Structures are given as structure tokens and as C-alpha cells.
Amino acid sequence: MITNTILAWSSGTPGYRTGAASDNGTCDADGCHNLYSLNSGSAIFLIKPQTAYSAGKAVKIKVAFSNSRGKKHGFEMTALDADGNRVGTFKKIGNTTQVISPGDPARELDKADKGKYIEQGTKGVKKKSWVFKWTPPGSATDPVKFYAAGCEADGKGTAGDDYVYTTTAEINASTP
Structure with a gap:
């Protein structure tokens, strides 16, 4: 039984676990990784976006x-935008x-949030970094x-x- 649980979470977490105020906390709140306080380890966890984006x-x-x-x-x-x-x-x-799929009941993700969350995949758990793409909305919304x-x-x-660690980063639309 433990093996099945480990494999399930190696392939990703439930949705809404980013630490954003509108989400459901992080995996330390779910009882999975809650032995230590949030951000109490010695690792450094960062988001490294480009310096600016162009709408769309x-x-x-x-x-x-x-x-x-x-x-x-x-x-x-x-x-998230400023609102x-x-x-x-x-x-x-x-x-x-x-990308977390709203069709997976274990993820608890609403259909309206399709494409709005990304995570490591099963083949990504032995990595320490991940690169992916984010496409901003068609009109600028600063800051993101x-x-x-x-x-x-x-x-x-x-x-x-x-x-478990949390981090944030902001990006603004490039100026013409």
C-alpha cells in the first residue's frame, strides 16, 4: 500500500498546492511532508523567469x-495577476x-483552471530543475x-x- 502512495505522488500532487493565497497551501499542510516547518530546510528553491514578456x-x-x-x-x-x-x-x-489536468479526480482541479498549473512529472522527480513554457494572456496584465x-x-x-519550500517571482510586460 505504501508503494502505491509513493508512486501516485511521484507523478504529481493534488492541484492548488502552490502556496499562493488563493490555493490550498502546500504539501506540508496535507500531511505528506509535514515533519518540518515550511522553508526550514537548507536548500534554495527559486523561480527563474525571463525578465519580461510580450502579450500572447x-x-x-x-x-x-x-x-x-x-x-x-x-x-x-x-x-496570478495583481487581482x-x-x-x-x-x-x-x-x-x-x-500540466495538471482537470480531468483527474485526485488532482481536484476545476475545469476553468485547465493549463493554469504545472508540476514535475514522474520522470522529473530525480531532477533538481525543470524548464517549461508559460504563455501570457493576449493583453498585458502587470505584474504577473x-x-x-x-x-x-x-x-x-x-x-x-x-x-517543503515556497517561492515567488514577478514578471512584467516588455515596454515597446
């Missing part, structure tokens, strides 16, 4: 851990990330703030030596 044109974003002792890593991310609305859409690059929660895990299937 995809940009690459990197989410990464550094100084991590974990054997497995994961993340979940969304983008707290989810904006833009995410698209995976390669097979280490996946990215919210991400990341998990640094020892890979043993228990909460021991598992740390």
Missing part, C-alpha cells in the same frame, strides 16, 4: 533547487514536467506573479528528511 508570446521559465541533499524533488506552480486571477497557460517541454511550492525528499516514502 510564450516565455521559458525555470524552477530549480540548489544546495539540496534530497534524492527526489517536485514542484507545483501557477501565475489574484490565474493568468496565462503553461506548457511542458520534454517529459520531466506536466508566479507562485511555486517545491518538495525536497529523501525518497524513502516517509516525511523524514522531506522539506
Whole structure:
């Protein structure tokens, strides 16, 4: 039974676990990785977006851990405008990330939020960084703030030596 649980979460978390105020906290609140306080580990977890975006044109974003002792890593991310609305859409690059699907009941994601959340995929849990695309809305909405929660895990299937982190980054539309 534990093996099935580990495999299920290696392929991603429930939706709405980015640490954004409008979401349902992070994976430390769900009882999975709650042995240590949020952001209490020694790793550094960052979002690295491009410096600016053009309305409707995809940009690459990197989410990464550094100084991590974990054997497995994961993340979940969304983008919000200044009013707290989810904006833009995410698209995976390669097979280490996946866009969370509203059709999966374990993810609890509303249909309206299709494309609004991205996370590591099963093949991404042994990575410490992930690159993917985000396409902003067709008209500029500044600033856009990215919210991400990341998990640094020892890979043993228990909460021991598992740390959860949150981070944010802002990006604005480029000026003509």
C-alpha cells in the first residue's frame, strides 16, 4: 500500500498546492511532508523567469533547487495577476514536467483552471530543475506573479528528511 502512495505522488500532487493565497497551501499542510516547518530546510528553491514578456508570446521559465541533499524533488506552480486571477497557460517541454489536468479526480482541479498549473512529472522527480513554457494572456496584465511550492525528499516514502519550500517571482510586460 505504501508503494502505491509513493508512486501516485511521484507523478504529481493534488492541484492548488502552490502556496499562493488563493490555493490550498502546500504539501506540508496535507500531511505528506509535514515533519518540518515550511522553508526550514537548507536548500534554495527559486523561480527563474525571463525578465519580461510580450502579450500572447510564450516565455521559458525555470524552477530549480540548489544546495539540496534530497534524492527526489517536485514542484507545483501557477501565475496570478495583481487581482489574484490565474493568468496565462503553461506548457511542458520534454517529459520531466506536466500540466495538471482537470480531468483527474485526485488532482481536484476545476475545469476553468485547465493549463493554469504545472508540476514535475514522474520522470522529473530525480531532477533538481525543470524548464517549461508559460504563455501570457493576449493583453498585458502587470505584474504577473508566479507562485511555486517545491518538495525536497529523501525518497524513502516517509516525511523524514522531506522539506517543503515556497517561492515567488514577478514578471512584467516588455515596454515597446
